[in-house]
Amino acid sequence: MGLNDLTIIEASEGLKKKNFSARDLLEDCYRRIEQVDNKIHAFLALNKELALQQAGEVEKILNTGQTEKPLLGIPVAIKDNFNTVGLTTTASSNILINYQPPYNATVVNKLRDAGAIILGKTNMDAFAHGSSTETSDFGSTKNPWNLNYLPGGSSGGSAAAVAANETIFAVGSETAGSIRQPAAWCGVVGFKPTYGRISRFGLIAMASSTDSPGPLTKSVADAKLIYKILAGFDENDATTAVNPVNYKTKNIRELKIGIPKEYYRSETQKGINEMVLASAKILEKLGARIIELSLLDPEYAISDYTVVQRAEVSSNLARFDGIRFGGTRDNFNEENMRRIMLGTYTLSAGYYDAYYKRAQKVRTLIVNNFNRAWKEVDLLLAPTSPTVAQKIGATKGQAMYGEISDMLVEPSSIAGLPGINLPCGFIEGLPVGMQIIGPQWSEDLILYLAEKYEDNTEWHRRKALL
Amino acid sequence: MPIGYQTIIGLEVHVELATVSKMFCGCSAEHFGVEPNTHTCPVCLGLPGALPVPNKKAIDWTLMLAMALDCRINQHSHFDRKNYFYPDLPKGYQITQFEEPFGYDGCLKLTAIKSALMSTVSQQKVIRIRRVHLEEDTGKLQHTEIGGEKVTLVDFNRSGVPLVEIVTEPDFRSLEEVDLYLKKLQKIIRYLGISQADMEKGSMRIEPSISIRVNKNNGQIQFPMPNDQLPDYRVELKNINSFRFARKALEYEIKRQTDLLEKGEKIPQQTRGWNEEKNVTFPQREKEEAHDYRYFPEPDIPPIVLDNEQLAIIKKQIPELPDQKLVRFQRDYSLSDYDAGILTENQELGDYFEEAVKAAGEIGQLKTGNIVKTIANWLINKRIETENTLPAELIAKIIRANTIAAVDEGKLSGIVKEVLGANKQAVNDYQKGKKTALGFLMGAVIKLLPGVDKELIRKELEKQLF
Structure with missing residues (x-):
């Protein structure tokens, strides 16, 4: 076992106790990347030279005994749609193949300020258009649990890098499922906070009204640590909340957990519903009340989300006009073009009312539907994905592949709600994930319950054998 | 213009606000005469990942202007994206x-000051304001030659400068009304201190649309003209740099359109530009080629909700406006329409x-004679350099002038008599009709009585010459 296997909390402790140096930690991560990434292809770019230099500086700080920086010396992998000065930022698109951003994303600055060392940038679906990494212009990432399978997406590189222990943790972004779904398929913790909780500044936009950065980690405690560092108002992002009123926290014995029956679908892969319900039993034993309830069918969220997201995509990608940033517009791939075309269509005169405007109304209905649920229960528990990881090539010819595989996370995404994926079982060696969804600003409660679950299960300790 | 034809004009006026920083970023909004591309950042360059944060001052100022124009205020307002491609628009959409819009359904009352205009402008003409909204300016294109090659350069200093658009209903019936409207609007904006509204520097720009209404029924001129019907076309005039050119372009259009209508031709809906060299308008775009801007609410900026308290605070910041001041001057100082208008x-x-x-008043002069009227006369007729003359100094001058006249009335009479006696030739010339001789005689008196009001001398001379 190498130091790269450690969680953030374990690695931090080891560094402070001088069990090993920041350089040792970093080198173990890079060694692992060298060993396995030619098979997994989680990384697009590495930051080795600068990272080793930073590790040297960390050593000096540690020697002075100053250790208040919560991530001092901790290696992190960053999804390639976050701007990083000095590291090519491509969003996995040929259009940005050589793009060097002149500024850092707020998320990157916060990680750097906390002492984290950037290992490199991770693969994703190009411009986050997908749920498999198969739309990446630089080749898809493979699932560390089985190299013939996909890692999910769009934060597939980040999820795979964590699952393969190439990094201590990673950050990703979710528009609808892009953190939770790859976390489920790769068997790691993936946390998407409330929309507006973490700054989007410097994150190459997919759908501005739902984009949410978040951590992918080996434990809930790690996710909580990163979440606390990244959360907060940013004067550069007008959609970050200034002082949100946090949802009340509760002891597990007072918690009411909803089981929305529409999320336990008959077409869901056999075994998944059962594993999530078995997890509910564990939570019940710990004192929580389990309540079955009914919500809007998540199917509605697919069409709703598709219209809103494509419209925003078509506008957000207009800046890649072929004049600046390097690549010309013919570098957009098929999926990019499909989304731009559909979004342009739904915003066009005569269609706006029928599509975009109606979709925004449906969005309100979905929000209201969740608000009704919160009168009955505190949190919701459901499978994250209707299937375990799919085989490479599964997306071929399936234009709606991503939306269907993200069906169970789309309603909460379009409603801006927080949610976490936790590993809860395995089917034929591939991880199964469950999600806990909560009301706006209920991150603390979600993390509390997630930690209770993790403390009483062993799924998160299993490692992919490579 | 032949009888039975009537000019119909509506105006769109763009005014750049004089805020310190730009509309959606912290860059300096100064762009006139500034080295190109020095006041830019990721936001106003539209770099990937950059987000707009609205300038509160610009919003307050827009609301102030909307209130000053008697608009109704949208207490729930938001920004939209207007999607189109142009090299000076780095995001591919304009916010x-x-x-x-912040303001709608307002009005501006025109009052003709010069009686010469009364024939074409009714005493109190009301121009309805359709809307007052806030947006961002674009960059500036420079068409030039470098090394013999024709190139277009882009300067993004102006990109993101706050711009208020004031749109009227098609209420203008003459160029004089347009002229009065623009002057009054400019005056209000300057009173508010929100912009220099300088057409030469481009901080105030106008886009008129014009059509000609024919009031004929079976070849017979209808009178009076029905007021509710607008022509079925309109010609928008774009990219006109100054009001002088706008006036020329409008004059040209009135003639062009009237001639076409006289010939019984149908005028197409068009956008036309102005050729400064040939003094003609030329077609730029037909209705069929009109842009579909695919407007939709800007997801990066939350809606702006204004409560009554906030609006009251903004309203308080509005200074006394020209119309109110005019009425007060007439009332408090017993000034004429004309004098109050100029002051x-x-x-x-x-x-x-x-x-x-x-x-x-401070030196007890308000009771003596009509000093207020004299101050007004001096300010209106005597080109006082108000920047270099303190108000108290002006009063001293007025008093001196009046005092000399009052004390030395007899002396003046004597000296005039003396001068006339010594200059018989000039007196003869004057009496034979050579009016310039009066100037010579005045000069002779002034030499003996420096500082005396010339008007008094002239009157005394004329009195004694007859």
Whole structure:
């Protein structure tokens, strides 16, 4: 076992106790990347030279005994749609193949300020258009649990890098499922906070009204640590909340957990519903009340989300006009073009009312539907994905592949709600994930319950054998 | 213009706000005469990942203007994206307001000051304001030649400068009304101190649309003209750099359109530009080629909700406006329409006038004669350099002039008699009709009585010459 296997909390402790140096930690991560990434292809770019230099500086700080920086010396992998000065930022698109951003994303600055060392940038679906990494212009990432399978997406590189222990943790972004779904398929913790909780500044936009950065980690405690560092108002992002009123926290014995029956679908892969319900039993034993309830069918969220997201995509990608940033517009791939075309269509005169405007109304209905649920229960528990990881090539010819595989996370995404994926079982060696969804600003409660679950299960300790 | 034809004009006016920083970023909004591309950042360059944060001052100022124009205020307002491609628009969309402008349904009352204009402008003409909204300016293109090659350069200093758009209903019936409207709007904006509204520097730009209404029924001129029907076309005039050119372009269009209508031709809906060299308008775009801007609410900026308290605070910041000041000057100082009109032409002159009246009061001069009227006369007729003359100094001058005249009336009469006696030739010339001789005689008197009011000397001379 190498130091790269450690969680953030374990690695931090080891560094402070001088069990090993920041350089040792970093080198173990890079060694692992060298060993396995030619098979997994989680990384697009590495930051080795600068990272080793930073590790040297960390050593000096540690020697002075100053250790208040919560991530001092901790290696992190960053999804390639976050701007990083000095590291090519491509969003996995040929259009940005050589793009060097002149500024850092707020998320990157916060990680750097906390002492984290950037290992490199991770693969994703190009411009986050997908749920498999198969739309990446630089080749898809493979699932560390089985190299013939996909890692999910769009934060597939980040999820795979964590699952393969190439990094201590990673950050990703979710528009609808892009953190939770790859976390489920790769068997790691993936946390998407409330929309507006973490700054989007410097994150190459997919759908501005739902984009949410978040951590992918080996434990809930790690996710909580990163979440606390990244959360907060940013004067550069007008959609970050200034002082949100946090949802009340509760002891597990007072918690009411909803089981929305529409999320336990008959077409869901056999075994998944059962594993999530078995997890509910564990939570019940710990004192929580389990309540079955009914919500809007998540199917509605697919069409709703598709219209809103494509419209925003078509506008957000207009800046890649072929004049600046390097690549010309013919570098957009098929999926990019499909989304731009559909979004342009739904915003066009005569269609706006029928599509975009109606979709925004449906969005309100979905929000209201969740608000009704919160009168009955505190949190919701459901499978994250209707299937375990799919085989490479599964997306071929399936234009709606991503939306269907993200069906169970789309309603909460379009409603801006927080949610976490936790590993809860395995089917034929591939991880199964469950999600806990909560009301706006209920991150603390979600993390509390997630930690209770993790403390009483062993799924998160299993490692992919490579 | 032949009888039965009537000019119909509507105006769109763009005014750049004089805020320190730009509309959606912290860059300096200064761009006139600034080295190209020095006032830019990721936001106003539209770099990937950059987000707009609205300038509160610009919003407050837009609301102030909307209130000053008697608009109704949208207490729930938002920004929209206007999607189109142009090299000076780095994001591929302009952030503007489409559905919910800050102000709507306002009006501006025109009052003709010069009697010469009364024939074409009714005493109190009301121009309805359709909307007042806030948006961002674009960059500036420079078409030039470098090394013999024709190139277009882009300067993004202006990109993101706050721009208010004021749109009228098609209420203008003559160029004189347009002229009065623009002057008054400019005056209000300057009173508010929100912009220099300088057409030469481009901080105020106009886009008129014009059509000609024919009031004929079976070849017979209809009179009076039905007021509710607008022509089925309109010609928008774009990219006109100054009001002088706008006037020329409008004059040209009135003639062109009238001639076409006289010939019985149908005029197409068009956008036309102005050729400064040939003094003609030329077609730029037909209706069929009109852009579909695919407006939708800007997801990066939350809606702006204004409560009554906030609006009251903004309203308080509105200074006394020209119309109110005019009425007060007439009432408080017993000034004529004409005098009050000129003294409220700009805020500085009005303030100076009031300061001078105050200074006169402080030395007990308000009771003697009609000093207020004299101050007004001096300010209106005597080209006082108000920047270099303190109000108290002006009062001293007025008093000196009056005093000399009062004390030395007998002396004046004597000296005039003396001069006339010594210059018989000039007196003869004058009496034979050579009016210039009066100037010579005045000069001779002034030499003996320096500092005496010339008007008094002239009157005394004329009295004795007859």
